[in-house]
Amino acid sequence: MRFTSIAFLAALVSAVSAHFHLQYPGPRGPFNMENELTFCDNYGQVTTNRTVFPLSNGYYLLTSEHPLWTLGVIISTVPDPDNFANFTDSKSNYQMAVNYFETSGEGSFCAPIDISAANIAGVQDGSNVTIQFIFDGGDGELYQCADLTLSANTSGIPSDVSCTNSTSNAGVTYFSSGVAPPTISVTSSSASATSTTSAADAKAVVGVSGILLSVLGSLLALA
Numbered sequence: 001m002r003f004t005s006i007a008f009l010a011a012l013v014s015a016v017s018a019h020f021h022l023q024y025p026g027p028r029g030p031f032n033m034e035n036e037l038t039f040c041d042n043y044g045q046v047t048t049n050r051t052v053f054p055l056s057n058g059y060y061l062l063t064s065e066h067p068l069w070t071l072g073v074i075i076s077t078v079p080d081p082d083n084f085a086n087f088t089d090s091k092s093n094y095q096m097a098v099n100y101f102e103t104s105g106e107g108s109f110c111a112p113i114d115i116s117a118a119n120i121a122g123v124q125d126g127s128n129v130t131i132q133f134i135f136d137g138g139d140g141e142l143y144q145c146a147d148l149t150l151s152a153n154t155s156g157i158p159s160d161v162s163c164t165n166s167t168s169n170a171g172v173t174y175f176s177s178g179v180a181p182p183t184i185s186v187t188s189s190s191a192s193a194t195s196t197t198s199a200a201d202a203k204a205v206v207g208v209s210g211i212l213l214s215v216l217g218s219l220l221a222l223a
């Protein structure tokens with residue numbers, strides 16, 4: 001009985017911590033679950049540990065902890081991008097390195113990314129760019145960033161990175177280019193970046209944590 005309860009509790013905990021983790025290219029800093037609702041997982045400053053990344057024919061790897069999710073990747077050519085406007089073009093449209101798509105499945109997800117094919121102004125061999133992954137698995141939009149130096153002399157993914165897809169991943173459905181992507185409501189700098197959506201989700205997470213604590217309390221009382 002007690003083991004069953006502990007297993008149940010562990011399942012609850014993993015459900016509460018469900019988000020996504022960018023594995024490759026490496027994100028700006030260690031994964032911080034609470035901060036993932038804010039710009040670049042709240043790593044507002046550019047890093048010096050840029051990944052030399054293929055200008056064409058690259059791959060990215062992430063792990064999803066949500067069963068059904070939407071992903072898009074935006075790109076900035078600003079040397080030190082610290083807000084969402086830095087990822088837009090002269091017409092204030094987001095510069096998409098990967099158009100929004102929906103797929104399902106928890107676990108690893110590895111897919112091709114061809115940055116040069118996006119035809120973004122200023123993107124060429126040797127460019128320093130930042131890409132930001134925007135993931136929505138139903139508990140708010142989540143953000144992680146990677147600082148890159150693009151190279152025409154490399155392709156694929158490093159041999160020490162396992163580019164695998166979990167078997168539960170179903171097909172990928174890209175949204176047609178005419179369809180508006182999920183709303184990105186955060187426009188301020190990372191220091192003060194919050195949106196009404198994010199704030200609401202943060203409260204929801206706190207609420208679930210509260211429920212968890214009371215469940216834990218009940219279990220301890222039973223023990």
Ligand SMILES: [Cu+2]
Pocket residue numbers: 017018019020066137139
């Ligand atoms: Cu989540």
